Amino acid sequence: MEVFMIDIGKxxxxxxxxxxxxxxxxxxxxILPSPTTMLAEKVKKIEEDLRIDGFIMGGGPVKxxxxxxxxxxxxxxxSQRAARTIRDDIExxxxxxxxxxxxxxxxxxxxxxxxxxxxxxxxxxAGKEFNPDIFAVACQDHGFVKGQSDRITxxxxxxxxxxxxxxxxxxxxxxxxxxxxxxDSILQQLRDGGYRGFVVDSKVASVCGILSYxxxxxxxxxxxxxxxxxxxxxxxxKGGEICGLFEHHTxxxxxxxxxxxxxxxxxxxxxxxxVFNDNGHxxxxxxxxxxxxxxxxxxxxxxxxxxxxxxxxGGDVMITGCIGLYEVAKRNQFNLSAxxxxxxxxxxxxxx
Numbered sequence: 001m002e003v004f005m006i007d008i009g010k011x012x013x014x015x016x017x018x019x020x021x022x023x024x025x026x027x028x029x030x031i032l033p034s035p036t037t038m039l040a041e042k043v044k045k046i047e048e049d050l051r052i053d054g055f056i057m058g059g060g061p062v063k064x065x066x067x068x069x070x071x072x073x074x075x076x077x078x079s080q081r082a083a084r085t086i087r088d089d090i091e092x093x094x095x096x097x098x099x100x101x102x103x104x105x106x107x108x109x110x111x112x113x114x115x116x117x118x119x120x121x122x123x124x125x126a127g128k129e130f131n132p133d134i135f136a137v138a139c140q141d142h143g144f145v146k147g148q149s150d151r152i153t154x155x156x157x158x159x160x161x162x163x164x165x166x167x168x169x170x171x172x173x174x175x176x177x178x179x180x181x182x183x184d185s186i187l188q189q190l191r192d193g194g195y196r197g198f199v200v201d202s203k204v205a206s207v208c209g210i211l212s213y214x215x216x217x218x219x220x221x222x223x224x225x226x227x228x229x230x231x232x233x234x235x236x237x238k239g240g241e242i243c244g245l246f247e248h249h250t251x252x253x254x255x256x257x258x259x260x261x262x263x264x265x266x267x268x269x270x271x272x273x274x275v276f277n278d279n280g281h282x283x284x285x286x287x288x289x290x291x292x293x294x295x296x297x298x299x300x301x302x303x304x305x306x307x308x309x310x311x312x313x314g315g316d317v318m319i320t321g322c323i324g325l326y327e328v329a330k331r332n333q334f335n336l337s338a339x340x341x342x343x344x345x346x347x348x349x350x351x352x
Contacts, residue, residue, distance in 0.1 A: 002018055003133065006136070007319075007320075007322050008034060008138065008139040009202065009299075010034060012031050014029070014030075015122065016319050017128065018326055024323070031318055035058065037061050037062075039061075039062040040060075049074050052082055052107060054081070055081060055112045056185035057113040066098075077098070078093075078100055083098070084181050135190055135196065137197065138202040138325055140201060141154075143179045151280075155247060158284065168207045170332075175187070176188075187199060198328070202321055205320075205325050205328070206297050206320050207226065208324030208327045211237060211327070219293055220240075223236055223265065223266060224237055225301075228300065234247075236265050236288075236289045243289050244270065245283065246270055246285075247275070247282065247283075250303070255306075259307055262307070269285075297311050
């Protein structure tokens, strides 16, 4: 089974191409600037009105660059299909002064997370043909339900999915969700490119990667942390299953606060309200555990370094998400009819 894995973050995109004839450490891999970072730099060099087509993709830097272009006095026109890169709510995009049209004539800028020609060139340089049996993508999507906080939309997905299964390898999508617009866009790009594949939330992919490392070193009961640029996700794991989960914004965390969250997660005393009221997404906890270790990944892992140890799945902390994607592909054995989560209907905000 040849799997092409790509974990798309705000700063980098981490690529890995499997070869079951080699040790994981010898697989072809690359760490590149993220698509949104590269496209943002292109916007800064354009000295004319923007005519944007493409797909919904991760916003961040490219969204900021487009809005700065607008402030310079240039006109920005964007296709209906790509507009939600700027804001999930189309009316908000219009209020920013961006013109949304059904079809952009002669576009001079194209939005997308996946660059198939780039991947082919990289593999050719490595002496390999780009012909994956399955394409596995990790990225982040808050989700969108009009009139509902995206923090609630995102966390309710975790909460509802955990009612179905506590195995993180089951948290993948192969069909459009209707509320995760970026995930849906990734699946459309895969179909347009002629590839079979799936998409996983980047935090869940990291959890699966950390779990792979824990199994490699013989740890069955642990806390896993992905400390990212934007979000920090913590999970308690026992016997390969999630016993509890919380998600917060990294900028609101200190080592002391994170240590307290981890301790409460392990003891099953952490509540949704405690995290949500602190501007996080929330928490859901099923049972307490007695962690053997705290295993840490993510670009801001130094924040918690003295309280745990780094995870090195595949021998490289940078490919934690990619290894997680590989585990999802391997354990589901190309079951591309699975992974369909119940659609999330609009939910009232909790009483706070």
